[in-house]
Amino acid sequence: MTITKPTTTEPAIEPFLDQLQAQSTTHGCNLSELYQRRISGALNDNDALNRHRERNLDDDTVEQLKEKIERSGVEYLYYMLPTLRSRTVAKMVPAKHIVRNLEKGVNFTRNALMDFQNDVFGNPIGADIHAKEFVAMPDPESFDALPWDNQVGRIFCTAYEPEHLGAIGGRPNALDSRANMRRAHQLLKDVFGLTMRSGxxxxxxxxxESITPRTIPGYNPAYQVEYLEGMRPIYKRVHEYAGQLGFDMIEGDYEDRGQIELNWMFDEIERTADRVVTYRQICSQVAREFGVEASFMPKPFLGEMGAGCHHNISLWDEDGNNTFAVPGKTELHLSQLGRWAVGGIIKHSPGMMLIMASTVNSYKRFWDPGQFAPARADWGLDDRASSIRISSNGRAEVRVPDASVNPYLSHALLIAAIADGIGNQIEPPPAGALGADLPRTLGEAVETFRASDFVRANLPQELGDVYLEMKANEWAQYCGVLTQWEHDQYWQAIP
Structure with missing residues (x-):
């Protein structure tokens, strides 16, 4: 497919469009089709585990990691992976075994990546008692000492099928959402010459009890310094730990009763997603230290703001230029490449909703009017009512993801939608135009996900099947619960 430059009434130079045309010509095909072919075949790599092992055992890698561990004083290591439900599982291994584990990895029960979840009938989801273990190979660059106990460190891992499993031995484990995102991002770089950054x-x-604010009825406490002051010990400790783990913390504010948002500098999505997971662990630790509770529940209170996790994304070319902005153009805008990217996201937003808003509680955000939660697939220029907000030149704020999101799955699907949008030049509707309704319950999102050929094609089949089963089961569990609302409505409704 030939990349065509849009006709405009004013001169606007977008040099990357020429590069994109060259990429398409070099590959001799539609770039989105090339991306799709490669993503579908990425799991059929029986040498993946062996290559990871060889990288780990590089002399410089081994010596540098051993030196970091010795200098840090770490004696115990958490070998960690994210689960599909956006939690984290780990094994603790004495740090003295790091060289052995760089070569052999650590073995996990397969059910761990599904949080050992059972369905409503008590059957394990995704793996039963006969399921084989997987090998978790450490990623040396992800090592860090935990600031709250410098004798304990963590290292992220990548999951593989054991080499003794015949035809699939040595391949990437399809249920590893972190590795799936990293593969998708590498393909975006290889096929389109683009890097995604996210904040x-x-x-x-x-x-x-120690941080309960006294709010004025009818007033929202957002941004008021008095309430932020009440959280001062909390945010100072969070900043302290985050800084020691490599975060560049930039700003924060008080948003509603007990709700704060602390932000760090945007980066390539591998670092950003890992930091989201790490940030949640930091907050949990700080809560323990202060005797309070920290919750990432998307909608804990009606009539108050929900907890989102907006993704501010941008695409950068190989020369370090942000392709979402037109050079020299100062008024708020989105480049042609950016509009195609947004067009792809909007087109596939309904099918991606189960990933972006992944719990029963997530959908309560969209039923509470006046709380800035978008419920339509649309975009706008600095418009908080839209699901995609162009808040400044060079970035698009995707506003649907909430506090419970798996950041690896969300970023992977955004990459896929963007690849489709750019490769097929999908024009979004005009900025500010009313978009299509998004699913409004987890049950609707389950069925929309099930029916989306695009979304299912851009996740490993096993991952998509298991995730769908987990979320359909979550909806079934919710439908089987009696609530106080039902008693209030129906206990004496008749006669």
Missing amino acids: TEPEMVWVG
Whole structure:
């Protein structure tokens, strides 16, 4: 497919469009089709585990990691992976075994990546008692000492099928959402010459007797310094730990009763997603230290703001230029390449909703009017009512993801939608135009996800099947619960 430059009434230079045309010519095909072919075949790599092992055992890699561990004083290591439900599982291994584990990895029960979840009938989801273990190979560059106990460190891992499993031995484990995102991002770089950078806005609620604010009925406490002051010990400790783990913390504010948002500098999505997971662990630790509770529940209170995790995304070319902005253009705008990217996201937003808003509680955000939660697939220029907001030149704020999101799955699907949008030149509707309704319950999102050939094609089949089963089961569990609302409505409704 030939990349055509749009006709405009004013001169606007977008040099990357020429590069994109060259990429298409070099490959001799539609770039989105090339991306799709490669992503579908990425799991069929029986040498993936062996290559990871060889990288780990590079002499410089081994010596540098051993030196970091010795200098840090770490004696125990958490070998960690994210689960599909956006939690984290780990094994603790004495740090003295690091060289052995760089070669052999550590073995996990397969059910761990699904949080050992059972369905409503008590059957394990995704793996039963006969399921084989997987090998978790450490990623040396992800090592860090935990600031709250410098004798304990962590290292992220990548999951593989054991080499003894015949035809699939040595391949990437399809249920590893972190590795899936990293593969998708590498393909975006290889096929389109683009790198995605992202900054997230992790809103959350803190509850405890020592930090309970006295608010004025009918007034929202957002941004008021008095309430931020009440959270001073909390945010100072979070900043302290985050800084020691390599975060560049930039700003924060008080948003609603007990809700604060602390942001860090945007980066390539691998670092951003890992930091989202790490940030949640930091907050949990800080809560323990202060005797309070820290919650990433998307909608803990009606009539108050929900907890979002907006993704502020941008695409950068190989020369370090932000392709979402037109050079020299100062008024608020989105480049042609950016509009195609937004067009792809809008087109596939309904099918991606199960990933972006992944719990029963997520959808309560969209039923509470006046709380800035978008419920349509649309975009606008500095418009908080839209699901995609162009808040400044060079970035698009995707506003649907909430505090419970799996950041690896969300970024992977945004890459896929963007690849489709750019490769097929999908024009979005005009900025500010009313978009299509998004699913409004987890049940609707389950069925929309099930029916989306595009979304299912851009996730490993096993991952998509298991995730769908987990979320359909979550909806079934919710439908089987009696609530106080039902008693209030129906206990004496008749006669």
